[in-house]
Amino acid sequence: MDHYKKTLIYFFSGTGNARRIASWFSEFAETKKIECQTFDLSKISPPKKEEIDPSALIVFISPIHGFNYPKITLDFIINFPKGNNHVVLMNTRAGMKIGNWVTPGLTGIAFLFSALILKIKGYKIDGLIPFDMPSNWISIHPSLNDNTVRFLHLKNHEKVQRHAAKIFSYGKDFVALKDIIQDLLISPVSIGYFLIGRFLFAKSFYASPACNNCESCIKNCPVNAIKSLQGRPYWTFDCESCMKCMNTCPHNAIETAHGLFLMTGILSAPVFGFLSTHFIDLGISEFFQNIVSTVFFLIVLWGLYHIQHRMLVNGKLGTIITAFSLTHFKKWGRYKSIPDSKWKNGTEI
Ligand SMILES: Cc1cc2nc3c(=O)[nH]c(=O)nc-3n(C[C@H](O)[C@H](O)[C@H](O)COP(=O)(O)O)c2cc1C
Ligand code: SF4
């Protein structure tokens, strides 16, 4: 017997994976005659308590960024009203393919932290389910090939059917708890990413000379993190590195600033070493010294990012800067979740 009459799905998605899981879950609900409403949480404010049907199942789906949900999802959950509905938390992680095996990503503290917040608000947590969709972090690795992308879509579609059947029949599915040890072990990195790492990655994007200033990235960023400075897109620290802009720019003009990071490392390490040995007696443990040096790296990066932005106005300098970005090589590619028609209907895998 089905458990729920209505489902409310709140999702965030940079490159379409979480959106795809939301739509597959919603399709499954419809086959069971369960009314399902889907909301892109980047386009709405958290609902008011009285707007939520107390008998509805609530589902949150979001990618994992730095072993946690991204800030936009965490903010939405933190500002969600109190209630006592049943809730299922889902995520999309960085899946890859080895043979016929899907290699799993890492959830980190995303489920534990969000489940705790929702529990404190009065909700009943009925499931924690990760989905290993294609990794979209093409700043650090080339995009996955078409075969792998199709394979991962097919496998995750099957997985949604299994877990949705379980949720709608029995109501409970805590498959993510089998990873709890590794998720807890990685928790210091989750916190480091949230406090510092995400600001470093916010400065990893820039628009190459191929940019024609169409402003599509500025208009479509889910957190309004790109502004126009000197007539060119400029990435602020608000960027959540969701990868939407980079993967949807119509001119493939958004690159990862590998050269800038290399230059920042070359300049900041010796300067920080010199300052801390000769002028500043930090008198703190190695752990805190590492934090201070990372903050110093971030400050140097911010300064150099500004300089790079000015240099990019000049076409010739822009071409030289772009040559130092691995993402510039055609084979590196871009990633966007593919429509169902590309892997369904007998498409060869
Ligand atoms: C900045 C960034 C950080 C990421 N961190 C993780 C991570 O910690 N663990 C993981 O499994 N995947 C990680 N990923 C991969 C994405 O979570 C994964 O590809 C997800 O399916 C993307 O979903 P979307 O298309 O809905 O945005 C990261 C991706 C980016 C861009
Ligand atoms: S979407 Fe691409 S071409 Fe358009 S402004 Fe942004 S970087 Fe430039």
Ligand code: SF4
């Ligand atoms: S600037 Fe790009 S990567 Fe950053 S949050 Fe906006 S769309 Fe996502």
